[in-house]
Amino acid sequence: xxxxxxxxxxxxxxxxxxxxxxxxxxxxxxxxxxxxxxxxxxxxxxxxxxxxxxxxxxxxxxxxxxxxxxxxxxxxxxxxxxxxxxxxxxxxxxxxxxxxxxxxxxxxxxxxxxxxxxxxxxxxxxxxxxxxxxxxxxxxxxxxxxxxxxxxxxxxxxxxxxxxxxxxxxxxxxxxxxxxxxxxxxxxxxxxxxxxxxxxxxxxxxxxxxxxxxxxxxxxxxxxxxxxxxxxxxxxxxxxxxxxxxxxxxxxxxxxxxxxxxxxxxxxxxxxxxxxxxxxxxxxxxxxxxxxxxxxxxxxxxxxxxxxxxxxxxxxxxxxxxxxxxxxxxxxxxxxxxxxxxxxxxxxxxxxxxxxxxxxxxxxxxxxxxxxxxxxxxxxxxxxxxxxxxxxxxxxxxxxxxxxxxxxxxxxxxxxxxxxxxxxxxxxxxxxxxxxxxxxxxxxxxxxxxxxxxxxxxxxxxxxxxxxxxxxxxxxxxxxxxxxxxxxxxxxxxxxxxxxxxxxxxxxxxxxxxxxxxxxxxxxxxxxxxxxxxxxxxxxxxxxxxxxxxxxxxxxxxxxxxxxxxxxxxxxxxxxxx
Numbered sequence: 001x002x003x004x005x006x007x008x009x010x011x012x013x014x015x016x017x018x019x020x021x022x023x024x025x026x027x028x029x030x031x032x033x034x035x036x037x038x039x040x041x042x043x044x045x046x047x048x049x050x051x052x053x054x055x056x057x058x059x060x061x062x063x064x065x066x067x068x069x070x071x072x073x074x075x076x077x078x079x080x081x082x083x084x085x086x087x088x089x090x091x092x093x094x095x096x097x098x099x100x101x102x103x104x105x106x107x108x109x110x111x112x113x114x115x116x117x118x119x120x121x122x123x124x125x126x127x128x129x130x131x132x133x134x135x136x137x138x139x140x141x142x143x144x145x146x147x148x149x150x151x152x153x154x155x156x157x158x159x160x161x162x163x164x165x166x167x168x169x170x171x172x173x174x175x176x177x178x179x180x181x182x183x184x185x186x187x188x189x190x191x192x193x194x195x196x197x198x199x200x201x202x203x204x205x206x207x208x209x210x211x212x213x214x215x216x217x218x219x220x221x222x223x224x225x226x227x228x229x230x231x232x233x234x235x236x237x238x239x240x241x242x243x244x245x246x247x248x249x250x251x252x253x254x255x256x257x258x259x260x261x262x263x264x265x266x267x268x269x270x271x272x273x274x275x276x277x278x279x280x281x282x283x284x285x286x287x288x289x290x291x292x293x294x295x296x297x298x299x300x301x302x303x304x305x306x307x308x309x310x311x312x313x314x315x316x317x318x319x320x321x322x323x324x325x326x327x328x329x330x331x332x333x334x335x336x337x338x339x340x341x342x343x344x345x346x347x348x349x350x351x352x353x354x355x356x357x358x359x360x361x362x363x364x365x366x367x368x369x370x371x372x373x374x375x376x377x378x379x380x381x382x383x384x385x386x387x388x389x390x391x392x393x394x395x396x397x398x399x400x401x402x403x404x405x406x407x408x409x410x411x412x413x414x415x416x417x418x419x420x421x422x423x424x425x426x427x428x429x430x431x432x433x434x435x436x437x438x439x440x441x442x443x444x445x446x447x448x449x450x451x452x453x454x455x456x457x458x459x460x461x462x463x464x465x466x467x468x469x470x471x472x473x474x475x476x477x478x479x480x481x482x483x484x485x486x487x488x489x490x491x492x493x494x495x496x497x498x499x500x501x502x503x504x505x506x507x508x509x510x511x512x513x514x515x516x517x518x519x520x521x522x523x524x525x526x527x528x529x530x531x532x533x534x535x536x537x538x539x540x541x542x543x544x545x546x547x548x549x550x551x552x553x554x555x556x557x558x559x560x561x562x563x564x565x566x567x568x569x570x571x572x573x574x575x576x577x578x
Contacts, residue, residue, distance in 0.1 A: 021052040177358025177371070181249050181296060183241040183309045183398060184370070184378040185350045187214050187316070192235030198334040209326050210344065211237065213319040220453045221312035226305070230370060236382075240370060241309040246354070249299065256300050296352065297400050306352070306401035308456065310430065313348050313392060317432055318466040320346055322439035345434070348392035349382025351375075352401055373421070380418040381427070384575060388413055389549015390429040399428045405458035409471070411479065412486060413550045417574040424572040429550070432470040435512070442466050478507040482551065489554055490571040494563040498555050502532065505543075505551035512546045 012022050025047045189195070189210055196203050211232070218227045218239050230238040243249060296302060320326055326344045329335060336342030355372030377395060385393030390413070399410060410428040417424055442465040444452065461467060485500030531539075544552070557573070 017052050021055050023049040023051050025049065177356040179246040179354060180357045180370075181243040181246070181352075181354055182370070182374075183243070183306060183350060183352045183401070184355070184372070184375050185218075185239040185241070185309065185313055185348060186236055186378050186382040187239060187313070188236040188347050188382055190345045190347060195335065196235075199332075206326075206329060206344070207232070207235065209323065209329075210320060210346065213323050213326070214239070214316040214346075217316035217319050218312040220450060221308045221315060221456075223308070223453070227309065227312055231367070236379075238370075238375070238378075239312070241305070241312075243296065243299070243302070243305065249296070252299055253295065256298065296397075302401050303403040303406075304456070306398060307403050307406045307458070307461075308453075310350070310392075310394070310398070310402065310406065311453075311456070311460075313350070314430060314432060314467060314470070317346065317348070317391060317434075318439050318442070318470060320344060321434040321437070322443055343434070346391075347382055347385055349378050349380065349385055349394075350392070350398045351377040351381055351395040352397040353377075377418065377421065380420065383577075384416070384418060384427065385429065387549075387575075387577070388429070388553055389544075391432040392430055394428045394430070396425040396427070399426070403458050405461050409461055409467075411474075411482065411550075414486070414554065415490060415572050417572060419575045419577060430471070431474045433473055433512075434470065435546075437469045437472070439466065439469070442469070473508065473511045475507065475511050478504055478511065478548075481507060482548070485551070486554070489558065492565040492569050492571075494558040494561075494565055498558050498563055501551040501555050505547045505555075508548040508551070509543065509546055 012018060027045045027047075189207070195206060199206060211229070214237060215229050218229065218241075221227065222241055226243075227239065227241045230240045232238075244252070321343070329344055330342055332342065351374045353372065353374035355370040355375060357368075357370055359366045359368055360371070361367055374397070381393040381395055385391070393413075394410065399407060402410075410430055413427050413429055415424060415426045481500055481504040485497045485504055488494070488497035488500060
């Protein structure tokens, strides 16, 4: 029994629980019934309840409720954080990466491209404002890369990095240029003036069709940013195969020299070969130009690089004559009178050496370009090549950089002073014709063409179907006769040279016409085609169209002087026109 004055604490002590878990309930008869005035007996009841189980259940429920609130808050914050990262922070970080990457390398591919490819199928870029913004930044970066090219990369990079007192300063386009080494190539559309007159506004479509082929092949064979189109000059394009900056080239040469001269016997052989090659090939060039050419020729990998540069040009020649869009121009009535007589054709000129790479202009308009006598020489090569009637003309500087296999396919045409230059140099061509060649038979997918370019070896010059077909009219007999004629010409034996070169020209005509490389109906003209005394207009036109232009040019030059060389002749001819 509990004492009458027991309290909550008394029972809590007895049960060893907290006092708050004991609940006291007091009731009297006044609470249970109406008060009866006659009944004066009053009593009360005190009851103590043990609420420990109820308290434990309530506490557990409150714990679960608080835990649920906590988990719900965490989940909500996670979802909101994910949305913030996906819609705000992620795009901002991508935009920052694009800017940083483009500042470091303006020629880099669009930094958002890879991310876009990883997007879930069906999700379109531009659903949100941030995605639209990053898309715009990516496009701007891509446009800058394409518009400025290699020469403008330094301008963009240096300006993005220009700061003063920790703040970015005003854009300055006229930053100092850089001295670089490169191979320069000009590509020009033949008879462009006529095409411009007859096509009017549509001439832009023709130029872009040609540019698409040329740019693709140059970029493919240069393996990326080393080969770029610098600018368009009317119907001509300047292509630049960038070897590297002056200091980069010097460092590569130093490393190569350290490797070579670790082996004394190998170094001696190398010096002997270099000395012989210098005596044989550089006797007609100035000392300064010879030094620079020899310096480039000793760069590791330069032969493959130069081979690829020429292949980019030759492959673009083949591509132009099998491109479906360009073939459609044959049926344009304005160009071919509706009988398919017109064909798009291009000519090339190449030189190698140094240039100043930078911007020319003012704050209103600037052009990223290359300033160099070698750029001008590449343009001169293109003009001289037209005089010789060849598709592509290479300077001696380019020939010296190429592999032995590639050089064996070139033809030495002459040794000249190009107009505007005091440097005597040998000029070469890679014989290429489209007459009688169906380049569509050798068409490849872009993936196959890329794989072919990546797997290049010198044996490619003997195995590639495009190269063999465009050069199928050149026979060994012709090459031997032509080499002998040029050798006599350079030695001053012009009468003998004239006979040899005329024989070589007839061999070319025989290969092109009688072996069926050209589908042409000659009727009675064919009997007199090889008669050197026949001088009528039709015979002359056919010989000019299908004979060898270099043979005709040299023979004409010697005959204009009655096959007697000048008294001061030393094997170099001065070109009187560009």
